[in-house]
Amino acid sequence: MSFETQKNEIIKICKKLFKEEGTKVIIGFAQSEVEGITTPLFMRTAEDAEKLKWDSQCTPNLAKYLLEKRGKVGIVAKTCDARAIVMYLVEQQIKRDELYIIGVECPGMKNNDATASCGCEACKMRIPPIYDVLVKYNAEITLPDSEEASNTVAIEDNLKKFQDEMKKCILCYSCRQVCYGCYCKSCFVDMNVPNWLPGEISEGAKMIFHLGRAMHLAGRCVECGACERVCPSGVNIRYLIKEITKFTKELYAYEAGIDPEETPALAVFNPNDSEAAMSGSEVQ
Amino acid sequence: MSTIAIPKLKLVEILDKIKESYLLVAPVRNQGILDFAVVKEAAEIELSNDIAYKSPKEYLFPQVEKILRFTSEGGLTPSEEVPQTVLLGIKPCDLEAIKIMSAVFTTGKYIDTGFANRLEKTILVGLGCTEEKSACFCDERTVDKALSKDCDVFLTDRGNYYAAEIFSQKGQKLLDGFCLEIINDGERVKEIQQGLLEINAEENDLFNKIDWERLTEKCLGCGICTYICPTCHCFEFKDVVEKKGAVTRYKCWDSCMYPRFTLHASGHNPRESKQDRYRQRVLHKYLYVKQNFGYTACTGCGRCIRSCPVGMNIHSVVKEINNILNVKGEN
Ligand code: SF4
Ligand code: SF4
Ligand code: SF4
Ligand code: SF4
Ligand code: SF4
Numbered sequence: 138m139s140f141e142t143q144k145n146e147i148i149k150i151c152k153k154l155f156k157e158e159g160t161k162v163i164i165g166f167a168q169s170e171v172e173g174i175t176t177p178l179f180m181r182t183a184e185d186a187e188k189l190k191w192d193s194q195c196t197p198n199l200a201k202y203l204l205e206k207r208g209k210v211g212i213v214a215k216t217c218d219a220r221a222i223v224m225y226l227v228e229q230q231i232k233r234d235e236l237y238i239i240g241v242e243c244p245g246m247k248n249n250d251a252t253a254s255c256g257c258e259a260c261k262m263r264i265p266p267i268y269d270v271l272v273k274y275n276a277e278i279t280l281p282d283s284e285e286a287s288n289t290v291a292i293e294d295n296l297k298k299f300q301d302e303m304k305k306c307i308l309c310y311s312c313r314q315v316c317y318g319c320y321c322k323s324c325f326v327d328m329n330v331p332n333w334l335p336g337e338i339s340e341g342a343k344m345i346f347h348l349g350r351a352m353h354l355a356g357r358c359v360e361c362g363a364c365e366r367v368c369p370s371g372v373n374i375r376y377l378i379k380e381i382t383k384f385t386k387e388l389y390a391y392e393a394g395i396d397p398e399e400t401p402a403l404a405v406f407n408p409n410d411s412e413a414a415m416s417g418s419e420v421q
Numbered sequence: 422m423s424t425i426a427i428p429k430l431k432l433v434e435i436l437d438k439i440k441e442s443y444l445l446v447a448p449v450r451n452q453g454i455l456d457f458a459v460v461k462e463a464a465e466i467e468l469s470n471d472i473a474y475k476s477p478k479e480y481l482f483p484q485v486e487k488i489l490r491f492t493s494e495g496g497l498t499p500s501e502e503v504p505q506t507v508l509l510g511i512k513p514c515d516l517e518a519i520k521i522m523s524a525v526f527t528t529g530k531y532i533d534t535g536f537a538n539r540l541e542k543t544i545l546v547g548l549g550c551t552e553e554k555s556a557c558f559c560d561e562r563t564v565d566k567a568l569s570k571d572c573d574v575f576l577t578d579r580g581n582y583y584a585a586e587i588f589s590q591k592g593q594k595l596l597d598g599f600c601l602e603i604i605n606d607g608e609r610v611k612e613i614q615q616g617l618l619e620i621n622a623e624e625n626d627l628f629n630k631i632d633w634e635r636l637t638e639k640c641l642g643c644g645i646c647t648y649i650c651p652t653c654h655c656f657e658f659k660d661v662v663e664k665k666g667a668v669t670r671y672k673c674w675d676s677c678m679y680p681r682f683t684l685h686a687s688g689h690n691p692r693e694s695k696q697d698r699y700r701q702r703v704l705h706k707y708l709y710v711k712q713n714f715g716y717t718a719c720t721g722c723g724r725c726i727r728s729c730p731v732g733m734n735i736h737s738v739v740k741e742i743n744n745i746l747n748v749k750g751e752n
Binding site for chain 2: 169170171172173174175176177179197198201202305307308309310311314315322327332335336337338363366367369370371
């Protein structure tokens with residue numbers, strides 16, 4: 138019900154943007170030709186807006202398209218998309234005044250079997266952290282009750298867990314490609330001078346890639362879950378990144394994609410940081 | 422050749438026996454995902470209507486293959502021996518793909534000895550589908566989901582037994598010695614639907630009259646469509662220098678969806694943007710392989726559609742291309 142009212146409101150806003158603001162492109166969601174698969178929609182006219190879809194299957198990430206320069210664009214943003222927008226703003230990849238953000242209060246996305254979509258299972262932030270207009274859900278949203286299960290694996294077993302996950306990885310790099318945080322023009326694993334990876338798809342190569350990627354996402358992951366959704370082999374790799382996210386929160390009181398005015402944790406030196414934050418010793 | 426009946430109750434026993442002399446690769450479900458794997462116990466094999474998430478191509482065309490090693494002293498070691506393999510449970514679309522890949526790698530001027538060697542040592546056992554899965558469109562791509570003869574043995578589920586049609590000496594040899602009953606399963610012919618999805622247009626028109634930018638603006642370049650595609654076969658070489666003046670040369674999968682695809686040493690890339698690369702993917706499948714080998718290199722398996730994180734759909738893209746070119750043609 139409430140999805141439906143939200144959808145109608147978004148369509149109204151889009152039409153208004155085309156008519157009154159002269160917006161050229163608005164990025165939203167549409168039903169693809171195949172049932173159960175949602176696809177991004179690039180609206181250019183008021184008629185296109187009629188194709189908009191908004192329901193519990195709108196998992197694709199939209200904010201990454203903002204990195205391709207298009208001039209002024211509108212975007213339908215659920216919380217994780219909006220968090221990515223904040224990340225891109227603080228990392229100075231996009232300009233706020235070239236964006237019109239239709240923030241959508243998100244009740245959580247679902248897989249086709251009605252379980253919570255990867256990323257949504259633990260998401261407690263349903264109102265986007267940034268928007269020009271907010272489209273409320275207008276019904277109660279049940280948040281996941283328990284604290285997110287932290288990595289309860291004992292340190293000694295950590296290596297084994299990692300190795301078990303790595304056995305499944307085929308090093309296709311799709312997780313990197315869909316990730317909001319991975320937008321380097323040339324990724325360290327693609328370089329041949331120097332060559333960071335061995336030739337074979339060995340455990341070592343996977344370790345260099347995944348640990349390297351996880352470190353590059355310190356204080357930058359916006360918890361959208363896209364990396365795990367795309368993985369062809371069902372690798373659970375977000376647990377590593379979640380740990381790093383937890384560290385950044387505890388050490389620097391910083392969470393990615395929340396405050397567009399705040400400098401990213403690892404981009405600033407703050408003499409008031411704790412001893413642990415400076416020396417990198419174990420979190421107390 | 423002949424058709425024999427393999428009772429389902431005896432299947433595991435037979436496969437375990439086969440496993441003693443061959444490397445057995447078949448669909449196995451792991452944490453919910455069905456995929457081809459080297460079988461440890463025949464009981465773990467899943468022969469069902471479901472299709473493996475990734476195609477079995479890596480068993481003929483490995484993701485990374487050590488092709489040779491050379492040293493400053495002039496020594497040169499070629500790649501390793503390939504085991505006798507049984508690749509079991511291949512759907513008709515994937516058998517079609519193996520046929521296409523074999524044309525690319527083992528016919529014409531250039532023969533890929535690694536591929537040819539593996540193919541030679543592999544016994545292909547097909548398995549019919551009973552129903553199409555969401556996004557499958559094999560019926561529009563010359564594939565009969567219930568039957569394929571491009572294999573050594575083809576299995577059809579007949580309730581409490583599999584009808585195994587034998588198409589080659591290799592297949593005959595595999596099942597010899599199991600004392601299985603020869604049956605008459607009726608004369609079966611491959612049924613091909615009309616209305617094939619193809620592209621019959623000039624390359625120039627395809628380059629110039631199609632707005633590839635619009636068609637591909639959603640693509641994130643993740644490459645997963647090419648990794649799981651049964652007919653994608655691009656590769657690159659990678660030389661890894663070891664310490665003592667020795668170099669190992671690897672042949673690794675490449676993907677036209679990656680920005681480094683066809684990047685020249687000069688820094689120039691003839692396929693610079695994602696629309697250039699996606700155009701390559703569609704035209705390679707629907708035009709270039711057809712020009713060079715006579716087949717459209719898309720089997721309609723639907724894997725790329727099911728796995729694309731943003732719902733790109735090659736079936737609709739090809740239809741749209743045809744629409745655009747036909748409309749333009751009539752004007
Ligand atoms: S690491 Fe995964 S969850 Fe985090 S931003 Fe990247 S794709 Fe999203
Ligand atoms: S998407 Fe999955 S298989 Fe591919 S590199 Fe990432 S973790 Fe590995
Ligand atoms: S292009 Fe897609 S549908 Fe065609 S063979 Fe490859 S994965 Fe299957
Ligand atoms: S060019 Fe692209 S579509 Fe063609 S085989 Fe290579 S990776 Fe696949
Ligand atoms: S799977 Fe989809 S997003 Fe990824 S490269 Fe292929 S078409 Fe693009």
